[in-house]
Amino acid sequence: MTAAVVAETTGASPHPEPQEHSPKRKLTGYWLLLPGGLWLIVFFVLPLYSLVATSLYDPDGSVLQGYDMTWAFSNYWHALQDYWSPLVRSLVYGAVATFICLVLGYLLAYAIAFKSGRWKNLMLVLVIAPFFTSFLVRTLSWKLLLRDDGFIVNTLQFLHIVGADGRLLATPVAVIAGLVYNFLPFMVLPLFASIDKIDHRLIEASSDLYSRPAVGFFKVTWPLSLPGVVSGTLLTFIPAVGDYINAQLLGSPKQRMIGNVIQDLFTKANDYPAAGALSVILMLLILVMVLFYVRRAGTEDLL
Amino acid sequence: MVGRNTGSAGAGPSRRTFLKAGGVAAFGVGSLAVLPLFGSPSQVQDPAKCFADDLSSTQKKLVVSNWPAYIDPATKKQKNTLQDFEAATGVSVDYTDDVSDNAEFFAKVRNQLGGCEPIGRDLMVLTDWMAAKMIGLGWVQPIDADKVPNLHKNLIKPLQGRSWDKDRNFSAPWQSGLTGIAYNSKLIKGVGSFQELITKPELKGKITLLSEMRDTMAFMLKVVGADPDKFTDAEWEKAIEELHKAVRAGQVRAFTGNEYIQDLTAGNIVACEAWSGDVIQAQYDNPNIKFVVPEEGLSLWSDNMLVPNKATHEGNAEKWIDYYYEPEVAAKLAAWVNYICPVEGARDEMVKIDDTLVDNPLIFPSEEDLKNTFDFMVLDEKQSQKYEGEFSDVTGG
Numbered sequence: 001m002t003a004a005v006v007a008e009t010t011g012a013s014p015h016p017e018p019q020e021h022s023p024k025r026k027l028t029g030y031w032l033l034l035p036g037g038l039w040l041i042v043f044f045v046l047p048l049y050s051l052v053a054t055s056l057y058d059p060d061g062s063v064l065q066g067y068d069m070t071w072a073f074s075n076y077w078h079a080l081q082d083y084w085s086p087l088v089r090s091l092v093y094g095a096v097a098t099f100i101c102l103v104l105g106y107l108l109a110y111a112i113a114f115k116s117g118r119w120k121n122l123m124l125v126l127v128i129a130p131f132f133t134s135f136l137v138r139t140l141s142w143k144l145l146l147r148d149d150g151f152i153v154n155t156l157q158f159l160h161i162v163g164a165d166g167r168l169l170a171t172p173v174a175v176i177a178g179l180v181y182n183f184l185p186f187m188v189l190p191l192f193a194s195i196d197k198i199d200h201r202l203i204e205a206s207s208d209l210y211s212r213p214a215v216g217f218f219k220v221t222w223p224l225s226l227p228g229v230v231s232g233t234l235l236t237f238i239p240a241v242g243d244y245i246n247a248q249l250l251g252s253p254k255q256r257m258i259g260n261v262i263q264d265l266f267t268k269a270n271d272y273p274a275a276g277a278l279s280v281i282l283m284l285l286i287l288v289m290v291l292f293y294v295r296r297a298g299t300e301d302l303l
Numbered sequence: 304m305v306g307r308n309t310g311s312a313g314a315g316p317s318r319r320t321f322l323k324a325g326g327v328a329a330f331g332v333g334s335l336a337v338l339p340l341f342g343s344p345s346q347v348q349d350p351a352k353c354f355a356d357d358l359s360s361t362q363k364k365l366v367v368s369n370w371p372a373y374i375d376p377a378t379k380k381q382k383n384t385l386q387d388f389e390a391a392t393g394v395s396v397d398y399t400d401d402v403s404d405n406a407e408f409f410a411k412v413r414n415q416l417g418g419c420e421p422i423g424r425d426l427m428v429l430t431d432w433m434a435a436k437m438i439g440l441g442w443v444q445p446i447d448a449d450k451v452p453n454l455h456k457n458l459i460k461p462l463q464g465r466s467w468d469k470d471r472n473f474s475a476p477w478q479s480g481l482t483g484i485a486y487n488s489k490l491i492k493g494v495g496s497f498q499e500l501i502t503k504p505e506l507k508g509k510i511t512l513l514s515e516m517r518d519t520m521a522f523m524l525k526v527v528g529a530d531p532d533k534f535t536d537a538e539w540e541k542a543i544e545e546l547h548k549a550v551r552a553g554q555v556r557a558f559t560g561n562e563y564i565q566d567l568t569a570g571n572i573v574a575c576e577a578w579s580g581d582v583i584q585a586q587y588d589n590p591n592i593k594f595v596v597p598e599e600g601l602s603l604w605s606d607n608m609l610v611p612n613k614a615t616h617e618g619n620a621e622k623w624i625d626y627y628y629e630p631e632v633a634a635k636l637a638a639w640v641n642y643i644c645p646v647e648g649a650r651d652e653m654v655k656i657d658d659t660l661v662d663n664p665l666i667f668p669s670e671e672d673l674k675n676t677f678d679f680m681v682l683d684e685k686q687s688q689k690y691e692g693e694f695s696d697v698t699g700g
Contacts, residue, residue, distance in 0.1 A: 049334065053341035062684040063413070064440055066345040069338065082696070149570045169571060170508070170556050252557050253550050253698050261695075267406040268516070269692035270684075272343075 055276030063270045075277040083261050083278060090258040091285075093172070094241035097179035098187075101236050102229065104180070105187035109228070110221075112188075113195040127188050139178055139249050146174050146250070170252035178246035186235040194228025195221070230297050238286055258282055346417025348441040350612055353419040359618030363394045366616070367623070368408075368427045370606065371400040373478065375639035384636050388626050394619045404560070405433040412611070416442040421613035426620045428477045432517055434607040435467035435681055443473045444610040450621040451475065453628035457647045461603060461673045467681050475624045476605035478580075478642035481665065481676070482518045483601050485577035487567055489591040494574045496598035497522040501549040511566060511575040514558040516694040517679040518602065519546070519576060525599035531679050539690065547697045558698040567592060579665040580642040594665060596672070603676040605645060637666055 054067075055075055061067035080087075112123045130138060146152055146168040156162045168174050198221060206216035244259030251257075258278065265275035377383040385396055402408045408429065415422045416437070429437065437443050448455060454475050468474050486494050494500050500510055512519045520539075521531035523546050529538035549555055556572055557563075564581045566572045568589045582594040610620050626632060630648035637644035638656045643666060650667045653660055664672050682690060 049337055050341045052334075053338045054343075056338065057343065061343070062688060063343075064346050064417070064684050067343040069342050143565075144569075147569050147571050167508070167571075249562075253555065254553075264695040265692070267404075267410055268695050270688055271692055274692075 051276055051279055053276075054272050055280045057273045057276070059271075059273045061273075063272060067272065072273065075273045076281060079274050079277040079281060082274070083258065086256050086258045086261050087278075087282070087285075089255070090241050090282075093176055093179060093247075093255075093257060094237050097176050097183065097240045098233050098237040100176070100180045101184050101187040102233060105184055105191050105232060106225075106229075109188050109191035109195050113192055113198075124192070127185050127192075131185065135182065135245065139182065139245055142174070142178055142181065143169065143249060146177075169250060170255070172251075172255055174250040175246050175255045175257075178250045179240045179243060182243075182246065183236045183240050186239070187232040190231040190235060191225065191228040194225045198224045226297065230294065233293075234290060238290070241286060242282065346413070346440065348416070348419050348612060350441050350444050353441070353612045354444055355421065355613045355615045357617045358615045362616060363392075363619070364397065364616055365394050365619040365623060366397045366399075366423060366425045368399050368401050368424045369477070370402050370428060373400065373428070373606075373640060374398070375636055384627070384632050387632070388623060391626070392619075392622050394622065396623075402428060405430050409433060409436075416440075416611060419612060421615070422611055424611060425614040425616040426608050426623060427611060428606050428608055430606050431465070431467070431604050432679065432682075434474050434609055436687075437609065437611075438468060438473045442612055444612060444614065444617060445472050446475065446610060446621060446624065448472070450618070451625045451628070453625045457628045457630065457633075459645055459647050461676065462605060462645055465678065474607035474609055475628070476645040477608050477627070478637075478640055479603060479605035479645050480642045481579040481596075481601045481603055481668070482513070482521075483577065483579065484574060484595050484597050485563075485567060485582045485585075486574035486593055486595070487570065487572075487589075487591050488593050490570060490573040493593070494595060494597075497576075498526050498599070500574060500576070500597075501526070501546070501554055506574060507552070507554050508556050509571075509573045510555060511557045511559050511563045511572050512555055512698075513563075513576045513578075514560055514698065516691050518604075519558070520690070520694060521602050521677060521679050522576065522597070522599055525677070531602070531677050533680055543693055543697055550697055580640065583641040583663070583665050596675070600675040600677050601672070602678065603643075603673060604678075605643075641666060643668060 053069060056069065056071050056073065057067035057075075058070040058072055059075055059078070108127070112120055112127075116123050144150070148167045148169065153162065153166070153168055156168070157164055157166065162168070168177075202220050202224070203216055206220045207213070211219065241257075242259045244257055244263055247255050247257040247260050262275050262278050262282075265271045265278065374385060375383045377386055382390075385398060388394070389396055408427070412422045412427075414420075417440075434443075446454075448470075454471060458471065458476070462476050462479060463471070484494050484497065484500060491505070494503075494506075500506065501512075520542060523542040524531045524534050524538060527538065527541045527545055529535075529542065534542075557566075559566075559575075561578075561581060563572070563575045563577060564585050567575055567577075568585060577594065579594060582592060585592045608620075608624055610617050614620065627636065628646055630646055630652045633644050633646035633649040634652035634656055637649060638653065638660060641660075644650075650661060653667070660666055
């Protein structure tokens with residue numbers, strides 16, 4: 001969502017239009033915007049208002065007796081006080097998962113783009129193939145793989161990487177592994193799109209100019225693939241921070257993420273103001289981080 | 304790729320930035336004005352005012368929402384109870400298993416029922432506490448006692464006189480169950496009490512508890528010596544602190560719904576808080592899974608049939624309820640579902656169907672077994688919000 005907003009505002013830079021346009025022609029653009037605009041208003045702007053309004057309700061109300069709109073900004077403060085630790089945890093898990101995705105995804109995308117030859121399309125299909133199975137089923141299968149008496153844990157115990165009584169399920173390792181697995185394709189595809197576009201002759205030129213392969217990579221390939229890196233990290237980081245399935249299925253109470261907290265507040269505790277406030281905080285936090293990141297990366301135009 | 308737009312790089316704000324700022328300001332002010340329109344009115348209804356005309360005499364239809372795997376399936380050889388009902392009454396039943404979580408189902412129907420609008424169902428099945436909540440909100444139509452004689456004649460004693468619906472005017476139990484402890488006898492000798500479950504060092508990180516607040520906290524209240532049916536705020540604090548201690552110590556691996564049963568059979572956990580029906584079904588595959596009555600007692604609960612406001616086939620719904628309270632039908636259902644059968648006399652009928660189940664205390668518990676059962680106090684909205692909130696904070700570590 002945020003990525004779309006960013007893309008929209010940066011994509012709107014006016015470009016020279018040589019032809020003279022009649023008023024009618026000018027209107028065409030607006031007509032074309034109408035369906036998408038209506039969609040956004042009904043399914044994004046209005047729900048967003050409703051969410052922000054909910055976050056400012058009187059915390060003493062209840063779902064059943066109704067809430068009064070009291071501009072209770074204190075909801076935000078209370079939510080932060082009560083739930084800062086899952087919030088920080090989510091950001092950390094999201095960041096670690098994104099970083100691992102970037103390393104794995106870059107290698108994979110690079111290999112597919114440059115080294116796979118005629119297997120390229122097949123490999124791309126393989127990247128997307130897991131999507132043919134439901135998200136839930138895939139995550140539950142991880143539970144099977146990582147189970148206490150399973151092959152992976154037994155091997156790690158044999159190698160003394162985890163203790164004899166150690167386990168993977170219900171640890172941060174399992175949750176982050178689940179996040180990495182589930183969001184990897186979102187990293188690989190934009191990376192592939194960028195890397196695939198790179199002109200080989202530029203890399204050849206760098207070696208013609210006596211640069212070592214490593215230098216060539218960091219001076220040519222990496223900068224040219226930055227648009228993919230930026231959109232890949234955004235597409236991975238944003239949903240990973242808000243994810244609650246992996247923490248719920250692969251984690252324990254000690255790995256609870258902010259998505260789980262919000263879900264519980266909405267469905268179990270029926271504390272709508274606190275849940276609303278947390279959702280808005282999460283959204284703003286991600287928006288600010290993304291804006292900062294995009295600015296720092298200097299890639300407003302690359303998106 | 305076009306170069307960056309540096310149109311306003313000159314001195315002073317250009318017309319463009321001015322317009323932009325104006326737009327943002329207008330948007331901000333507009334938003335502030337619009338926000339209060341998204342208020343939230345009271346959702347309490349009066350069932351005597353919010354109902355629909357009963358079309359049962361002309362429309363032979365009935366729409367039922369139930370939990371998954373909660374009715375005997377039809378096979379090629381044998382008709383199931385649902386088909387028997389259709390044959391006996393001429394009512395065609397639209398049966399959906401779309402209730403998988405009380406809170407989620409509540410969220411799904413809240414806006415309609417709270418606004419006195421139909422939800423397109425004539426009968427829904429919800430657990431005690433949620434049934435109590437919906438009845439309290441006035442979202443449920445009373446069931447005419449004259450139309451359901453079997454219910455009032457055959458309902459087993461322990462389920463009569465529940466505080467939230469003393470005379471069963473609004474609800475009829477579909478199936479009941481017990482909450483207790485299950486363990487894997489291959490991995491551990493046994494667990495005797497809830498106290499042991501949450502403190503025994505050998506079980507550290509090897510147990511799960513249920514994520515339903517009432518299930519788990521009823522036992523926690525028992526552990527600290529309080530009565531779940533009537534407890535004070537101070538006792539609650541003690542109980543929740545006890546649970547918090549167990550979570551902090553890493554004793555509890557997770558708080559789960561039905562999925563604990565896979566973890567138990569896979570050996571990821573050795574013992575857990577469990578529902579009786581799940582345990583019986585797991586025992587078919589893995590005889591090492593055992594169910595025990597904890598020293599603290601058992602909690603007996605049921606899932607109840609309710610007729611929502613604005614249902615248009617209440618007469619047919621009453622026929623359905625009455626039909627399922629015939630002992631013969633109830634026995635046929637219980638033989639497949641394996642939860643506690645709420646119908647008196649079904650035990651005698653079960654002899655004809657499957658006599659191995661007759662003596663199973665998890666389907667037909669004796670008076671003795673049920674003597675030590677407890678129920679959870681009915682909470683008002685504020686209490687429920689506070690307790691559920693504190694519970695989910697603790698279960699979240």
